[in-house]
Amino acid sequence: MRRVSFESLKDFCQQAYVKAGVPENEAEIIADLLVRADLRGIETHGVTRLPIYIQRLQKGYVRPVCQMTVLKEKGPAVFLQAHGSMGHIVAYRAMERAVAKAEEYGIGWVSVKDSGHFGVAGLFPMMALKKDYIGYIVSNSAPMMAPWGGRERIVGNNPLAYAFPTDHYPPLVLDFSCSVVSSGKLILCRKKGEKIPLGWAFDKDGLPTEDPYEGYEGGGSLAPIGEHKGYGMVIAHEILTAVLTGGKLTRNIKSLYEEDKSGIQGTCHSFMALDPDCFLGREEFKKNMDLYIKSIKESPKAKGTQEILVPGEPEHRTELRFLKEGIPLSPNTEKELATLCRSLEIALPPIY
Numbered sequence: 001m002r003r004v005s006f007e008s009l010k011d012f013c014q015q016a017y018v019k020a021g022v023p024e025n026e027a028e029i030i031a032d033l034l035v036r037a038d039l040r041g042i043e044t045h046g047v048t049r050l051p052i053y054i055q056r057l058q059k060g061y062v063r064p065v066c067q068m069t070v071l072k073e074k075g076p077a078v079f080l081q082a083h084g085s086m087g088h089i090v091a092y093r094a095m096e097r098a099v100a101k102a103e104e105y106g107i108g109w110v111s112v113k114d115s116g117h118f119g120v121a122g123l124f125p126m127m128a129l130k131k132d133y134i135g136y137i138v139s140n141s142a143p144m145m146a147p148w149g150g151r152e153r154i155v156g157n158n159p160l161a162y163a164f165p166t167d168h169y170p171p172l173v174l175d176f177s178c179s180v181v182s183s184g185k186l187i188l189c190r191k192k193g194e195k196i197p198l199g200w201a202f203d204k205d206g207l208p209t210e211d212p213y214e215g216y217e218g219g220g221s222l223a224p225i226g227e228h229k230g231y232g233m234v235i236a237h238e239i240l241t242a243v244l245t246g247g248k249l250t251r252n253i254k255s256l257y258e259e260d261k262s263g264i265q266g267t268c269h270s271f272m273a274l275d276p277d278c279f280l281g282r283e284e285f286k287k288n289m290d291l292y293i294k295s296i297k298e299s300p301k302a303k304g305t306q307e308i309l310v311p312g313e314p315e316h317r318t319e320l321r322f323l324k325e326g327i328p329l330s331p332n333t334e335k336e337l338a339t340l341c342r343s344l345e346i347a348l349p350p351i352y
Contacts, residue, residue, distance in 0.1 A: 001328040001331065002328070002352065003326030003327060003328050003351065004326055004327050004329055004349045004351060005326050005327070005350075005352065006035060006039050006322070008350055009035045009038070009047060009327055010028075010032055010035045011031075012337075012346070012347075012349040013030075013031035013034050014028050014030075014031035015344075016054055016346060017030055017031060019054075019346060020057040020064060022064050022065070023064075026065070026066055026086075026089050029088070030086060030088040033092065033118075033120070034049070034050065034088065034119060035327070037119055038327045039322050039323070040120070040316075041318035041319075042120050043328075044182055044185050044187070044188050045119045045184055046119075047333065049119070049184070050337065051336050051337070051339070051340045056256065056260075060261075061260045062085070062086055062263070063085045063086065065085075066082075067082070067083045067085055068081065068082050068093060068112075069081045069083065075105060076107050076109060077101075077111075078108075078110045078111075079111055079112075079245065080097075080110060080111070080112045080113075081112070081114050082112050082113065082114045082116075083114055083264070084115075084116065084264035084266075085115065085116070087116035087117045087119070087265075087267060088119055090112060090118065090269070091112075091118040091137070091269060091271070092124065094124075095127045095128070095135070095137070098128070098135075098272060098273040099127060099128050099131060099273045101273065102128070102131070102273035102274060102275045103131070103275070106275045106277070106278040107273070107274050108272065108273045109271070109272050110272075111241065111244055111245050111270040111271075112245070112269045113242070113245040113247030113266070114247060114264050114266055115266070115267050115268065115269055116264075116265040117142075117256055118139070121161040122161040122173050122174075122312075122315075124137050125162055125163035125271075126163045128273040129163050132165045132282040132285075133273045133274055134162070134272075134276065135161075135162065135273055135274075136163075136272040137272075138158070138159070138240050138241060138269070139241055140156050140237060140238050140249075140253070140268050140269075141158055141159070141250060141253065141267060142250065142254060142256070142267070143155065143250050143253065143255075144156050144179060144216070144222045145178075145179055145221045145224055146202070146206070146221045148227065148228045151202075151205070151221075153219070153220075155231070155238070156178075156237075157178050157179035157183070158177065158178050158234045158241075158250070159175070159176065159177040159178070159237075160174075160175075160233075161173070161174060161175035161176075165285070165286050166286055166293065167283075167286040167287050167289065169290055169293045169294075170313055171312060171316075172289065172293065172310055172311055172312050175311075175312075176225075178224055178225055178231070178233045179223060179230070180199060180201075180224070181196075181200050181222065182222075183216050183222060185200075186201060186212040186215050186216040186217075186222075187217065189212040191332045191333075192330065192332060195212070196210055196211070196212045197210070198210060200222070201214075201215025201220050202215065202221050202222075202223060203215065203218070204218065204219035240270050241268035241270050242268040244268075245268050247266060247267075247268035248264075248267070248268065252266065253267060296308060297309075325352075326352040
């Protein structure tokens with residue numbers, strides 16, 4: 001695969017968003033978040049989704065200029081309505097507000113309704129790391145799974161993410177959805193013409209499948225992590241987002257790839273920032289984090305294991321490597337971006 005520098009790919013994405021009617025400052029924030037997904041090796045949520053994001057803007061399925069209304073505010077808690085604005089900028093602004101509340105109260109909680117798809121969940125709690133705060137996010141999503149014991153796709157994979165500051169180690173970042181893999185993984189496999197392992201998804205009849213199209217776009221459903229335990233987490237996350245805000249339940253949310261003339265996809269998110277100074281103190285907390293991580297990494301390894309890693313460590317290493325080597329673009333993604341370039345009359349970023 002050919003490679004592109006982070007800055008040139010970000011600039012390219014920013015140009016595309018501006019062409020689609022997004023203000024320059026918001027386009028830069030969204031482009032940075034989108035390309036940062038690829039930079040950390042999460043290509044399923046990176047620039048491979050730029051064409052569908054731009055298409056939704058052009059069709060009026062999403063608001064090009066962010067609009068957010070404060071519906072209620074009480075102490076460290078804020079309730080926002082996003083009016084169908086782009087999920088990336090909504091989540092960025094909401095996390096900013098959660099951090100600001102944590103500066104004032106020690107903790108900030110922000111819940112949002114009527115938002116949209118925001119890409120990589122882990123990037124938003126990482127914003128709290130700039131203040132040495134702990135960050136947290138939870139979201140609902142479009143329907144991706146059947147409830148445990150059911151066969152109709154009516155619940156989401158409802159992701160969560162945490163970010164914990166450290167002293168010398170890379171920040172510990174835990175980011176996962178409640179399905180074995182994301183829908184983007186299946187879509188990427190379909191684009192590449194690859195089969196998926198059994199256990200990733202079920203077809204529309206509820207049978208295990210190796211076909212990425214049948215496992216999601218063809219009406220199938222993703223498999224939950226931990227079987228009924230993952231399903232239980234999905235329910236809890238739906239309560240902390242859609243039920244809490246009175247927003248759209250998962251079964252009423254359309255995916256990025258469905259026609260949606262309402263202009264509001266309707267995903268709901270909740271964000272938290274927590275200042276360790278309320279407890280042990282920021283510096284002591286970071287030192288304790290290092291001690292804890294060190295104790296894990298130096299514990300006895302299983303046979304054949306080279307190194308014990310902690311959450312966020314592989315992505316951090318990938319980020320450092322890709323900053324030097326460039327971000328790889330699959331041939332199919334490059335082809336789709338080239339098509340987008342022709343329609344927007346912009347140039348592809350230079351290849352390494």
